[in-house]
Amino acid sequence: MIRKELTAVVRKSFGKGPMRRLRAAGNTPAIAYGGGKEALPLQFETKVLFQELVDLQGRNAVLTLKIDNGSERHVVVREIQADPVRDTLYHADFQEIDLDKEAVFTVPLEFVGKAKGVDFGGIQVIENNTIQLKGQPLSIPDSCQIDVRPLAIGDKVTAGQIALPQGASLVSDADTVCVTISAP
Template structure:
């Protein structure tokens, strides 16, 4: 845990190879932390921008289950400046935006069409540990004029689709030459 605050104290912390961080949520006051920058950077690279639940083991405190919130980096030196974590209840249903990865080459593209990705993520509701990191949708069967909707995504019964099922997420149309 961190007891110091302010610009000067944070600058000193960073010079010692530490990164200031904060844990919000969980019904308690925000908890200020200092974390080893090298270790934090390696672990954040693996999970940043994913719906990954992280277990924070805090000296002298209980383990906390968190999602990575905002991560601030220095744009010139590409070093960590600050990290925010949001504490969550693993038994409480939440909403998540899950990325969609389109795989394959659509038949319609081979026949001169063009594939248009309308949405690259879908909103779902479920328990945090049941949310996938991403969905893969095979587009190989799409011909010119075909499309796929969010309703075409195969979901486990424990997850609820929040995005409208009839919303087109990818389509193949004739190529327009301008």
């Protein structure tokens, strides 16, 4: 799993007007919640937050928030709100996680190579492009690779056949088909 650090400032103003002024000053409001603690309103420098979140889009990542009050929180991104017209960040939600507790994560699948069956006229059909894994956050991979090169027409790869790193276990049904090479 990817790890990144971000610096944040505790936000003291609330409401529509103060949030507009905050955004106009180049900052983005956010909130960090969970972990049995009270929700913490934060603000980030928009440019820095945007660059970090674009880099992490669609990937599992643990962010360490270095907060100006001296505390530190380990979080995952739960929701990002953006203005669709101006393509700017509007708000971000972060959920605190415990790095020592197991949790369930959705992990994308990467299909590597060109199947042997495709060379002979077959069609590669991706049935599922994600699987669910359980484990401590830092033992969960960014993605799982499936080498499709040896697959012939009629072959398939199920979730149970995917090689998993140590410390991660499969939550998805092992018989779930991920990719097949079907006849034309």
